Amino acid sequence: MVKFLIASLVALATAAGLSAPALAAGSGTVKLQSGDWSFAGPFGYFDKGAMQRGFQVYREVCAGCHGMEYIAFRNLADLGYNEAEIKAIAAEYEVMDGPDDEGEMFMRPARPADLMPSPYRNDNEARANNNGALPPDLSLIAKARANGANYLYSLLLGYEEAPADVEVPEGMYYNSAYSGHLIAMPQPLYGDDVEYADGSPTTAEGIASDLTHFLMWAAEPKMEIRKRIGVAAVFFLSIFLVMSYLAKRRVWADLH
Amino acid sequence: MSAEKFSNPVVRWIDHRLPVFSMLDHEKYDYPVPKNLNYFWNFGVLAGLALVIMIVTGIVLAMNYTAHVDHAFSSVERIMRDVNHGWLIRYIHMNTASFFFIVVYIHIFRGLYYGSYKAPRELLWMLGVVIFLLMMATAFMGYVLPWGQMSFWGATVITNLFSAIPFVGESIVTFLWGGFSVDNPTLNRFFSLHYLMPFVIAGVVVLHIIALHRFGSNNPIGIDAKGPQDTISFHPYYTIKDMVGVAMFLLLLAVAVFFFPNAMGHPDNYIPANPMQTPAHIVPEWYFLPFYAILRAVPDKLGGVLLMFAAIFVLFVLPWLDRSPVRSARFRPMFRIFFWLLFIDCIALGYLGGKPAEGVYVLLSRIATAWYFLHFLVILPMLSIFETTRPLPKSISEPVLATAKGAA
Numbered sequence: 022m023v024k025f026l027i028a029s030l031v032a033l034a035t036a037a038g039l040s041a042p043a044l045a046a047g048s049g050t051v052k053l054q055s056g057d058w059s060f061a062g063p064f065g066y067f068d069k070g071a072m073q074r075g076f077q078v079y080r081e082v083c084a085g086c087h088g089m090e091y092i093a094f095r096n097l098a099d100l101g102y103n104e105a106e107i108k109a110i111a112a113e114y115e116v117m118d119g120p121d122d123e124g125e126m127f128m129r130p131a132r133p134a135d136l137m138p139s140p141y142r143n144d145n146e147a148r149a150n151n152n153g154a155l156p157p158d159l160s161l162i163a164k165a166r167a168n169g170a171n172y173l174y175s176l177l178l179g180y181e182e183a184p185a186d187v188e189v190p191e192g193m194y195y196n197s198a199y200s201g202h203l204i205a206m207p208q209p210l211y212g213d214d215v216e217y218a219d220g221s222p223t224t225a226e227g228i229a230s231d232l233t234h235f236l237m238w239a240a241e242p243k244m245e246i247r248k249r250i251g252v253a254a255v256f257f258l259s260i261f262l263v264m265s266y267l268a269k270r271r272v273w274a275d276l277h
Numbered sequence: 278m279s280a281e282k283f284s285n286p287v288v289r290w291i292d293h294r295l296p297v298f299s300m301l302d303h304e305k306y307d308y309p310v311p312k313n314l315n316y317f318w319n320f321g322v323l324a325g326l327a328l329v330i331m332i333v334t335g336i337v338l339a340m341n342y343t344a345h346v347d348h349a350f351s352s353v354e355r356i357m358r359d360v361n362h363g364w365l366i367r368y369i370h371m372n373t374a375s376f377f378f379i380v381v382y383i384h385i386f387r388g389l390y391y392g393s394y395k396a397p398r399e400l401l402w403m404l405g406v407v408i409f410l411l412m413m414a415t416a417f418m419g420y421v422l423p424w425g426q427m428s429f430w431g432a433t434v435i436t437n438l439f440s441a442i443p444f445v446g447e448s449i450v451t452f453l454w455g456g457f458s459v460d461n462p463t464l465n466r467f468f469s470l471h472y473l474m475p476f477v478i479a480g481v482v483v484l485h486i487i488a489l490h491r492f493g494s495n496n497p498i499g500i501d502a503k504g505p506q507d508t509i510s511f512h513p514y515y516t517i518k519d520m521v522g523v524a525m526f527l528l529l530l531a532v533a534v535f536f537f538p539n540a541m542g543h544p545d546n547y548i549p550a551n552p553m554q555t556p557a558h559i560v561p562e563w564y565f566l567p568f569y570a571i572l573r574a575v576p577d578k579l580g581g582v583l584l585m586f587a588a589i590f591v592l593f594v595l596p597w598l599d600r601s602p603v604r605s606a607r608f609r610p611m612f613r614i615f616f617w618l619l620f621i622d623c624i625a626l627g628y629l630g631g632k633p634a635e636g637v638y639v640l641l642s643r644i645a646t647a648w649y650f651l652h653f654l655v656i657l658p659m660l661s662i663f664e665t666t667r668p669l670p671k672s673i674s675e676p677v678l679a680t681a682k683g684a685a
Contacts, residue, residue: 063536091354157548161354164539165547200557240547243357243364250365251535258531262524269517276312276509 053175056230066245067238069101074217075235078228081215088139091160092239095133107133114138152192154205163240170237177229180208309508310515311496313673319522320384327377332475334370344468346461349424350549368538375541376530378564390616392604393495399596401488406592408481415474418467425546430559432459441579499604500669507673566630567623573634574642591653598653600661608667612660619652
């Protein structure tokens, strides 16, 4: 509905000041916290430190259950790692390759060109290991949920004691940000879940913020260049608009 | 048209054998256009521009897209991540689709307000409705191609509508799908048709323009040009005025593409299609929402489908429903009120189409649907009989001169 409103706003050509893509339908009781994101707004950028820390959180906390099938190790250059560092990170993973000359598949250390391996061979194995629930792939999660960044941040911090009138079944958890409030993912962050090399705070909020930053980058890796071109394009087109209007006035002046 | 008017000898040589330059020259300078067109007359050109942008970006996307259920989603992600500026091409394609509909909706409402559908422009109007129908089919099939959740379930819901047709419905749906569910053959034929349809649209656009140039543009006053004092040449006056519209269009499009590229899409379409899991709310793209609301307003499936198609069909016969000889709403005080009520009604239908079909929304959808048909089938014919219209000016120049004197 909000997107429709936005559309009709554009339709009426009232303003260029569109509101941000916002909340989706669903239970109205879901409350989202909003983080202070460096990537928000027309001049938004990704904070490399936050992304590196978020990647560390992903590796140490999330990657046991969640894959990122569209992210290759080479993409980590966006996070500020150099070629040698990326090679070293990739080499910590094993991927299947082959067939070799004997027709056998074999495992080898990953290279920068490889996609990050998934924790499970297939969805069935993933479900079998998670009480029947399928942990979603995280490469696009920040775009696949309405108000993605704030939603993820709120979800990571949304684990609460269930209200007295809500019965939480075995294997489910209460989360105030999740639609319907009952989620199969156990609470992933408690604070101090990781140790940061750069000494950044490891409160639950800090970790959730870093992870959200990393996931936003993963979903929209071209955002920085997009906004940079956008500022130039809007600047150019605004001048083009003013010039066209003045030219029009001048051409039409001889009619009246 | 004599070729002597061109100074360039190469142009003259070609034009003598293939008179394309004479033709362009004729359209540019000799085609008389009413001098009083306002900025709402920009939207035809803007729609043409949107079509060109869609075709150009679409051809580039097709070079990198894989029409297969196992690869479609990841090929789109590859475009977004690895193809040079692929993200830009795709976001332009996505957002221009929405802008195309915004522009065409304004174009249609402009026609409704100023009575552009009336004699002798009935066929021009009907060809426009044909273009609108083709656009809807093209946009629907295009939305299926990324093979996300909304792609898949949207395709399932919409194709299933045809099963409501008595006796042959099920067979038609099987024929559309190329199988017994929305699957790889469906995706392949949608891709093929999505590539074909824009060129069909371009063909009908040519007919639309031929029909337009037969009697020329309508104008805000809605009376015919009486002579050269009422008209000006298309170039430079309307080329430059269209450029202002083009600049505005591109500016707003750039804001959407670069800063809100996914605002008019649905987040669920970034989840790969999963036939085993239905999204909580299946909603079509925003530009279909008014028709979706009409579809769901009827408790009977066949009835809903018929009414939805009737909502468009009624536009075909509009020139014969509104028999008032006065074109422009400026001189039709009652019509003008009902025009704005219809406009609000369509916005309301769009809003309701995006809401779940439950509770008060169902009732409101029914009222809004009823009003839509009431407007075209009852109010317009009645107005043609009972409305007292205001006196028309004698010519296009007259009111222009009058205001000029008044201002002086």
